Amino acid sequence: MLKITRYALGCIILALAAYGNGVSAxxxxxxxxxxxxxxxxxxxYMSLGSNIITGFFMGPAVEYKRxxxxxxxxxxxxxxxxxxxxxxxxxxxxxxLPVWKFNFYFSGKVMYNRYQRSTTNExxxxxxxxxxxxxxxxxxxxxxxxxxxxxSSYTEPFTFTFGAELCxxxxxxxxxxxxxxxxxxxxxxxxxxxxxxxxFKANLPCRMQLFGQFNxxxxxxxSQLASRYETSGKLGIKYVW
Amino acid sequence: xxxxSFRGSAALMVAAVIGMMTSSCDKVSPTGVLxxxxxxxxxxxxxxxxxxxxxxxxxxIKDAQGEYSFIVGSDSHLTTDPGRMDEMQSIFLTHxxxxxxxxxxxxxTKAEYYMTLAHSMERGKENYIARNFHPLYDDDSQLYISHxxxxxxxxxxxxxxxxxxxxxxxxxxxxxxxxxxIEMLTDDDIxxxxxxxxxxxxxxxxxxxLFTTIFRSSTYEFTVKVAEGWYDQxxxxxxxxxxxxxxxxxxxxxxxxxxxxxxxxxxxxFTHTNVFRPSSNEFASxxxxxxxxxxxxxxxxxxxxxxxxxxxxxxxxxxxxxVRHLTLDSMSEANSPxxxxxxxxxxxxxxxxxxxxxxxxxYVAR
Numbered sequence: 001m002l003k004i005t006r007y008a009l010g011c012i013i014l015a016l017a018a019y020g021n022g023v024s025a026x027x028x029x030x031x032x033x034x035x036x037x038x039x040x041x042x043x044x045y046m047s048l049g050s051n052i053i054t055g056f057f058m059g060p061a062v063e064y065k066r067x068x069x070x071x072x073x074x075x076x077x078x079x080x081x082x083x084x085x086x087x088x089x090x091x092x093x094x095x096x097l098p099v100w101k102f103n104f105y106f107s108g109k110v111m112y113n114r115y116q117r118s119t120t121n122e123x124x125x126x127x128x129x130x131x132x133x134x135x136x137x138x139x140x141x142x143x144x145x146x147x148x149x150x151x152s153s154y155t156e157p158f159t160f161t162f163g164a165e166l167c168x169x170x171x172x173x174x175x176x177x178x179x180x181x182x183x184x185x186x187x188x189x190x191x192x193x194x195x196x197x198x199x200f201k202a203n204l205p206c207r208m209q210l211f212g213q214f215n216x217x218x219x220x221x222x223s224q225l226a227s228r229y230e231t232s233g234k235l236g237i238k239y240v241w
Numbered sequence: 242x243x244x245x246s247f248r249g250s251a252a253l254m255v256a257a258v259i260g261m262m263t264s265s266c267d268k269v270s271p272t273g274v275l276x277x278x279x280x281x282x283x284x285x286x287x288x289x290x291x292x293x294x295x296x297x298x299x300x301x302i303k304d305a306q307g308e309y310s311f312i313v314g315s316d317s318h319l320t321t322d323p324g325r326m327d328e329m330q331s332i333f334l335t336h337x338x339x340x341x342x343x344x345x346x347x348x349x350t351k352a353e354y355y356m357t358l359a360h361s362m363e364r365g366k367e368n369y370i371a372r373n374f375h376p377l378y379d380d381d382s383q384l385y386i387s388h389x390x391x392x393x394x395x396x397x398x399x400x401x402x403x404x405x406x407x408x409x410x411x412x413x414x415x416x417x418x419x420x421x422x423i424e425m426l427t428d429d430d431i432x433x434x435x436x437x438x439x440x441x442x443x444x445x446x447x448x449x450x451l452f453t454t455i456f457r458s459s460t461y462e463f464t465v466k467v468a469e470g471w472y473d474q475x476x477x478x479x480x481x482x483x484x485x486x487x488x489x490x491x492x493x494x495x496x497x498x499x500x501x502x503x504x505x506x507x508x509x510x511f512t513h514t515n516v517f518r519p520s521s522n523e524f525a526s527x528x529x530x531x532x533x534x535x536x537x538x539x540x541x542x543x544x545x546x547x548x549x550x551x552x553x554x555x556x557x558x559x560x561x562x563x564v565r566h567l568t569l570d571s572m573s574e575a576n577s578p579x580x581x582x583x584x585x586x587x588x589x590x591x592x593x594x595x596x597x598x599x600x601x602x603x604y605v606a607r
Contacts, residue, residue: 052487053535084531118534149534150541150562157520191518193483193529219281219484219529227280227482229529 038207038240041065045236047081051217051229054117057083061186061236071096079187085116088187090124105130113187120149124189128161134170139163139182143189159191165199174203185215193219193229209238279449281486284439284479287453288460289492309465310336310588312600313511315344315551316571318442320354323361324604325574329584330365330435332600334372338586339465344551344569345440345481345513347452355451362455366433374431375403377414383427390423397421436463439481440513440551460489464503473507473589476543480514484532493539506593507546515550515568519557540564546595547587567597574606 041064048058061079068074073096078089090111097104106129113122128141141161147154163182169175177200183190197215204210212235219229314329326347333341348354374385386406394400399417406414418425439459443452452459459479464472478485485493516533527533540548541562550568554576557568572583582599589595 051529051531052484052490053531086531115531115534118531118538120534120538122530147534149537152561152563154517154561157518188530190530191527193527217529219482219486219532227282227484227486229484229532 036070039067041067041075041238041240043077043236043238045211045234047079047232047234049215049230049232051084051232052219054083057081057232059084059086063186077186086113086187087116088113090187101134103130103132105132111187111189118149120147122147126161126184126189130163132171135167135178137163137165143184145189156191159189161189176201180213193217195230204237207240209240211236211238279444281479281482281484282488284444284449284481285460285486285489285492288458288479289488291458292461307467307591308588309339309467310586311340311342312336312338313342313344313549313567313569313585313587314572314583315549315569316346316440316554316573316576317343317348318346318571318573318575319348319358319361320351320575321357322574322606323357324606325572325583325602326358326361327364328602328604329572330361330368332584332602334365334368336586340434340436342475342477342511342549343435343437344511344549345438346442346551346571347437347440349442350445350448350451352447352451355455359455362433362435365435366431369433370428370431374426375406377425378407384425385427385431386418386423386425390421393421393423436461436475436477436511438477438511438513439479441481441483444481460492464505467506467589467591471504471506473509474505476508476510478510478512480512480528483514483528485536490535505544507589507595508543509587510540510543510545510548512548512550513552515553515557516548517557517559517561517566517568519553519555519568537562537564547597549585565597572602574604578606580605 043063043065044060046058046060048056050056059079059081061077063075063077065073065075072094074091074093076089076091078087080087088111090109092107092109094105094107097106107127109124109126109128111124111126113124114120115122123146124143125145126141126143128139130137130139139162143159143161145156145159147156161184163180163184165178165180165182167176167178169177177198179196179198181194181196183192183194185195195215195217197213199211199213201209201211213233215230215232215234216228217230217232219227312329312333317326317329319326329341332338348358370385373389374387375391377384377386388403391400391403391406394406394417395402399421400406409417424430435456437452437456437459439449439452443449458477459481460477462474462476464474466472479489515527516536518527528536541564545564547565547567550566551571553568554571555568556570557566559566559568567585569585570581570583571577577583580601580603583602584600586598586600587595588598
């Protein structure tokens, strides 16, 4: 009963808050395609949250993306999580193939993560394809993950990578909000462990964009009736020129 | 009007997602919310309470000096056919293993399946008592003396056969037993040495309630004394949700599962969810990445000799970080219909060496 009350109260308060701030709370869903007006994007965001291993954590991340042509782009990014004692860095190349009303993206990504608490070095190699429409994006791929710790090394079998996003407004709209469901994020690839949540964006003056994300990571798969592993949020700004 | 509608949609979407976040707390899977199962933290709270209540009196096996062995099975997914579960207990009894361990998914959650399991356990315990304990006076007395204790009396010339105690006046028997610090046991006093952990199939619907009716706990530790001042340590962890959860992690970090002040020869760890995936097309989940690394490091910190896992129904034998990781195949006749090597027996020799062998199960479903 208490949970039902809390749920209802949470829904009402948040609905009012979200609706009341509707004018300014514009949202982001990741319009990655080259728009013909800029070739450079730099993004900075702060993420914070709580998980069962470290408790509270927070840390910054930065990304730089360069559109070499309307089809080809490359980006590099890095993050540091203070409380997790985790450092990550990756490089990614992407090719965009526009087909009718859709964009198909084919990307390759190499990522290194250092988990200092468990003295683990992790390398991830990902190949993905993304089908992006006006209100949705679907990503599938394969990831090869190697980690070494304690003098041992292990390369996991290929990990299927999948993701789906849905947004309420067309992707190029000045603001947007949507849901996502996937087994990866910027700096990790999971197995069958999904994470899901809400993302948003809002265009700001001076070629800037505000964006954010609420993310829930259940442990295990849904077949395990997962318990919470981590909840987190991101808030950041993108600047293009 | 259109804008209001979109804003309304957005607001509702925000409200629904964050409402679920705030209300569901540690049960965040949409399935979990619908089914309303226990969370790992709920279960660990209960398990640790049982562990604290019973740790000294119930779990430690104090007398296993010399060589001993134990067997491990996994994922029995018992439904209406107890054949493989009966066979595991029969193998244990016939070989004279010290105890059995089970890695979860022991039954498939329906009450009737747990009744099948309970009956199998009852039969197993009856057989165990019949093999290792002498009933006093008659079968209805509900009092037993262990064969090991009676062997001491025989060795000292106090009696010449187990049945002699039935001929003694009760007062004289009490004096004799007191002299040798021997306890008479009731059926409830006798711990049937079957040590399980809970699996994901054990926690849907009322699974945890059914599981605890029979086994009580899924997070606990016990020791086996192997020489004066030296022990082997056995740690059982609840990972049925694919995570150890905050409370269990805290308990581990607080040292609750560590035995202090003794010398540990071997540490063995048992839990349901596997760390290593056997192949690309195995979508059975493992731990979240960071937690998997935490567990691997913790097992190494504990100087674990062998860590046992189930869940994925595929055999895997691997060394990592100085620890041997064994993932067991399913012993269920539904998942593994043919006879096969579904159990593992570990023999701990007196000199500290180990031997690990896979044990064949011959039962085939009728």
